[in-house]
Amino acid sequence: MAGIAAFGRLVGAGWRLARHDALLPREFEHFYPPALRTAGGFLRLFAGGAARRGRPGERLARALEGLGPVAIKLGQLLSTRGDIFGAEFAEDLSHLKDRLPPFPTALARAEIERELGKPVDAIFARFGEPVGAASLAQAHDAQMPDGRRVAVKVLRPGVEQRVEADSEALRLAAALVEDRVPLARRLEPRAFAATVIRATLLELDLRMEAAGADELREVMAADGYMQAPKVVWEAAGKRVLALEWAPGMPLSDPASLDQPGLDRKALANNVIRGFLAQAMDHGVFHADLHEGNLFVAAPDTLTAVDFGIIGRLGRAERRYLAEILWGFLQRDYMRVAQVHFDAGYVPAGQDVAAFAQALRAVGEPVFGRPVSEVSMGRLLTQLFEITALFEMRLQPQLVLLQKTQLTVEGVARRIDPEHDIWAASDPVVRRWIARELSPKARVERLVEEGLTALRRLAEPPAVVVTPAVKASARWPWFLAGAAVAAAAAWLTLLIS
Numbered sequence: 312m313a314g315i316a317a318f319g320r321l322v323g324a325g326w327r328l329a330r331h332d333a334l335l336p337r338e339f340e341h342f343y344p345p346a347l348r349t350a351g352g353f354l355r356l357f358a359g360g361a362a363r364r365g366r367p368g369e370r371l372a373r374a375l376e377g378l379g380p381v382a383i384k385l386g387q388l389l390s391t392r393g394d395i396f397g398a399e400f401a402e403d404l405s406h407l408k409d410r411l412p413p414f415p416t417a418l419a420r421a422e423i424e425r426e427l428g429k430p431v432d433a434i435f436a437r438f439g440e441p442v443g444a445a446s447l448a449q450a451h452d453a454q455m456p457d458g459r460r461v462a463v464k465v466l467r468p469g470v471e472q473r474v475e476a477d478s479e480a481l482r483l484a485a486a487l488v489e490d491r492v493p494l495a496r497r498l499e500p501r502a503f504a505a506t507v508i509r510a511t512l513l514e515l516d517l518r519m520e521a522a523g524a525d526e527l528r529e530v531m532a533a534d535g536y537m538q539a540p541k542v543v544w545e546a547a548g549k550r551v552l553a554l555e556w557a558p559g560m561p562l563s564d565p566a567s568l569d570q571p572g573l574d575r576k577a578l579a580n581n582v583i584r585g586f587l588a589q590a591m592d593h594g595v596f597h598a599d600l601h602e603g604n605l606f607v608a609a610p611d612t613l614t615a616v617d618f619g620i621i622g623r624l625g626r627a628e629r630r631y632l633a634e635i636l637w638g639f640l641q642r643d644y645m646r647v648a649q650v651h652f653d654a655g656y657v658p659a660g661q662d663v664a665a666f667a668q669a670l671r672a673v674g675e676p677v678f679g680r681p682v683s684e685v686s687m688g689r690l691l692t693q694l695f696e697i698t699a700l701f702e703m704r705l706q707p708q709l710v711l712l713q714k715t716q717l718t719v720e721g722v723a724r725r726i727d728p729e730h731d732i733w734a735a736s737d738p739v740v741r742r743w744i745a746r747e748l749s750p751k752a753r754v755e756r757l758v759e760e761g762l763t764a765l766r767r768l769a770e771p772p773a774v775v776v777t778p779a780v781k782a783s784a785r786w787p788w789f790l791a792g793a794a795v796a797a798a799a800a801w802l803t804l805l806i807s
């Protein structure tokens with residue numbers, strides 16, 4: 312029975328994708344075998360007018376937005392694979408919005424009472440209306456008996472069952488793809504689906520988010536560029552999370568930058584420095600720093616909320632970043648290339664000199680610009696695009712860093728259009744390079760490298776990025792969905 316239900320959900324999802332022409336997009340018709348081309352043409356008869364507009368990544372984002380939390384997580388994770396799907400597609404997909412109408416406050420109160428085992432009025436002095444709602448949870452404006460204003464996040468009623476059912480459908484889709492579409496196999500759809508499901512399940516436990524908020528608050532407080540609200544532990548559980556109210560207004564509100572006494576230059580610097588210090592100095596970073604999750608208050612107080620996605624960089628990744636940035640700054644491309652081989656990121660069989668040549672193609676255009684325009688995010692984006700051609704083993708956490716770096720650079724530029732990213736990052740980057748690349752660090756590193764080499768023998772291989780040359784391989788999901796979509800169309804015809 313479960314299998315049939317999952318198949319039903321999959322057909323529904325396939326149908327929605329087809330309506331947005333995101334199942335067998337017209338733009339890629341020339342890659343399809345004749346049968347799929349016919350199927351695609353047929354499905355497009357059902358694609359709605361407005362739903363058809365935009366680039367394929369935009370259409371897929373819109374289709375996934377309405378398909379629940381698992382589909383949203385799928386979109387978010389697919390958007391980190393620009394190496395496979397192309398940069399534009401990944402970028403378009405990353406604008407996917409997780410916004411839904413709120414559920415009634417009465418239901419939220421019932422959820423809280425069940426979770427915390429006390430009446431809402433015994434926990435809060437005031438419990439107000441929702442201020443934001445997404446596919447997994449919504450946030451309410453409330454107040455503690457001691458007067459502190461808090462934001463209370465409550466999971467959607469029944470969301471666990473929804474996630475379970477959708478996970479089943481996603482597993483089925485992945486199995487179909489893996490078994491029927493040979494081209495997609497090297498992408499390991501089953502493993503990818505498992506990653507999506509695991510990530511969604513982690514976000515379903517608000518105690519994880521509470522712990523993330525607490526850890527990042529400590530880390531941010533060490534540098535003072537950015538802050539995180541305190542967790543109110545007496546009102547925190549698996550399905551409920553109360554955080555102290557962030558001062559000021561979210562940057563997503565256009566009025567936030569018109570607050571009196573705001574120092575825009577200092578704020579933009581804080582965005583960049585705060586993020587870099589977390590990632591480079593502490594190895595843990597807020598990985599969802601878009602405008603809706605950043606509050607600003609005069610003169611330059613920056614508060615991050617929403618700790619659902621947290622990135623982590625081990626020492627090896629941080630050192631790798633220091634080495635390549637240093638190498639690029641020196642324009643020593645051979646050295647940058649060698650770093651990739653030494654770290655084991657690029658298979659030994661590849662040609663170091665050719666790799667160095669490719670790196671020059673990345674570095675010169677970026678560093679040839681006025682220094683105020685140098686973007687670390689852009690450098691990393693282009694670096695990762697090129698490394699795909701050399702079968703680089705791309706660490707997912709480095710991709711998360713690169714995406715977040717692009718996001719914070721965008722945020723900083725919107726706060727202060729004249730913002731100089733290089734000047735802003737200079738103090739953080741300088742001390743980090745000095746620390747990571749100092750002679751003492753090098754000795755420690757030799758010891759550590761020996762240990763890592765040993766450890767690596769026992770570990771499964773990291774994600775292997777394969778060349779992005781075969782464009783036909785970019786659409787495994789769509790190719791696989793073809794069968795499902797055909798079934799959907801056929802069912803519709805039967806019914807009507």
Ligand SMILES: Nc1ncnc2c1ncn2[C@@H]1O[C@H](COP(=O)(O)OP(=O)(O)O)[C@@H](O)[C@H]1O
Pocket residue numbers: 442443444445446448449450461462464540554555556557561603604616617618619
């Ligand atoms: N500590 C807080 N202070 C003030 N507002 C908050 C706080 N936490 C969340 N919010 C508001 O609630 C919205 C949704 O919360 P968020 O944690 O971002 O959840 P989501 O995962 O749905 O984006 C935020 O965009 C923000 O407007």
Ligand SMILES: [Mg+2]
Pocket residue numbers: 603604616617
């Ligand atoms: Mg948010």
